[in-house]
Amino acid sequence: MRIGIVVDSACDLPKDFLTENGIIVMPITLRFGELTIEDRRDPLETQTFYASHLDRKSEDFAESIPYSVEQIEKLFLERLVLDFDYVFCLTITSTRSPIFDHAMQASRAILTKYKEIRRQAGVPERFGLAVISTRNLFTGQAVPVAEAVRLIRQGGTPSEIGARLKHCVEHTHTYLVPADLFHIYKRASKKGDTSLSWGSYTLGSWLDVKPVLHCHRDLTSTVDKVRGFETGVGQLFAKAAQRIEAGLDAPWICISYGGSPAAVSRLPGYAALAARAAENGVEILVSPMSKTAAVNVGPGALSLAFAASGHTTH
Incomplete structure (x- = not known):
């Protein structure tokens, strides 16, 4: 067939x-x-x-x-x-x-x-x-x-x-760290996304505080806030490496980046994540973030997803 x-x-x-x-x-x-x-x-x-x-x-x-x-x-x-x-x-x-x-x-x-x-x-x-x-x-x-x-x-x-x-x-969980808060606040909010308030947008813009967004079963929410984009990405890669060790429901880690995919391997924590994936038979798929996604979350954002039953955001 x-x-x-x-x-x-x-x-x-x-x-x-x-x-x-x-x-x-x-x-x-x-x-x-x-x-x-x-x-x-x-x-x-x-x-x-x-x-x-x-x-x-x-x-x-x-x-x-x-x-x-x-x-x-x-x-x-x-x-x-x-x-x-x-x-x-x-x-x-x-x-x-x-x-x-x-x-x-x-x-x-x-x-x-x-x-x-x-x-x-x-x-x-x-x-x-x-x-x-x-x-x-x-x-x-x-x-x-x-x-x-x-x-x-x-x-x-x-x-x-x-x-x-x-x-x-x-059981698929998606995480996203934006580099630029404007697009999420102004554009994604038009589609009903309330994960970033005006106060968080203003404060985040002043202090370089980035929300870590999580999407699961149609719902998007802010699950953490970090100082700086690379800090947030490093935490995501560490979380994914831990999740690989704990077990995945499907042998994939999918990553997208609102820039050149070649830059992903140079971000903090990627080498450790890649090593953990190789040890456990998990394939990492890295792609450019779609134009459609980037319009709503801004250039330079990074998204990561995996499937794991029993996974919690904390």
């Missing part, structure tokens, strides 16, 4: 990983005033974007526009129902984007129209589709996707993979 994976471009995975595993990316369109840009997870485009757009700080400057119901339906009916026999569509949390709802609406039409398309192409008629909200953001979306890749490689059936992904989604 040919099993495929579809994600939206907010999913922070390396381009090579996406390409090698045939993962289909639904672009998200970003609008800056009169200018529109597609977030396609192209590394060079992303680095250019960081340099040319994220230094502008107008509260109403940017918005993101996900694939519509019609665009998702077209993608499946023109391509995916022929390329695959079963597809997992894993989206960013439905509390931050309508793309999960769009995919659910599109799936109803897809499942009523695919048979004739496959019949005309001489392909066995049976086709299946599962739309799953990862209930998370950025690298937190990446962890279940990476796990789906692993399970497909092992020859898992759709039902086995689906059950495993639901467990992974429920």
Whole structure:
């Protein structure tokens, strides 16, 4: 059985990983005033974007526009129902984007129209589709996707993979340290994120105090405050190394950075984290933070996620 994976471009995975595993990316369109840009997870485009757009700080400057119901339906009916026999569509949390709802609406039409398309192409008629909200953001979306890749490689059936992904989604934890508080306070707050108050924004800007944000099961909150970006990142890497030792539910640590991924290995604590991962058969996937993510959390931010049942933020 040919099993495929579809994600939206907010999913922070390396381009090579996406390409090698045939993962289909639904672009998200970003609008800056009169200018529109597609977030396609192209590394060079992303680095250019960081340099040319994220230094502008107008509260109403940017918005993101996900694939519509019609665009998702077209993608499946023109391509995916022929390329695959079963597809997992894993989206960013439905509390931050309508793309999960769009995919659910599109799936109803897809499942009523695919048979004739496959019949005309001489392909066995049976086709299946599962739309799953990862209930998370950025690298937190990446962890279940990476796990789906692993399970497909092992020859898992759709039902086995689906059950495993639901467990992974429920136990994925994402942490983020921003370098610039403006974008979180001004832009993410517009989407209902109250994890950074006006007082915290003002004080943090004066004293270089960074919030450590945590996302789990659709909810984002501030779980710590640290002096300086590198201090926060060092603490995240140490937490991840400890969690590897305690046990993960999936052998992945996903990291994204709002700058060059090559800089991640030079940040405090990364070498120790990489050593611990290698000792325990855990793979670290480092990618550029998506344009969509960076619009909301600012340039230079770092996100890290893993799946671990029983994990607490303290």
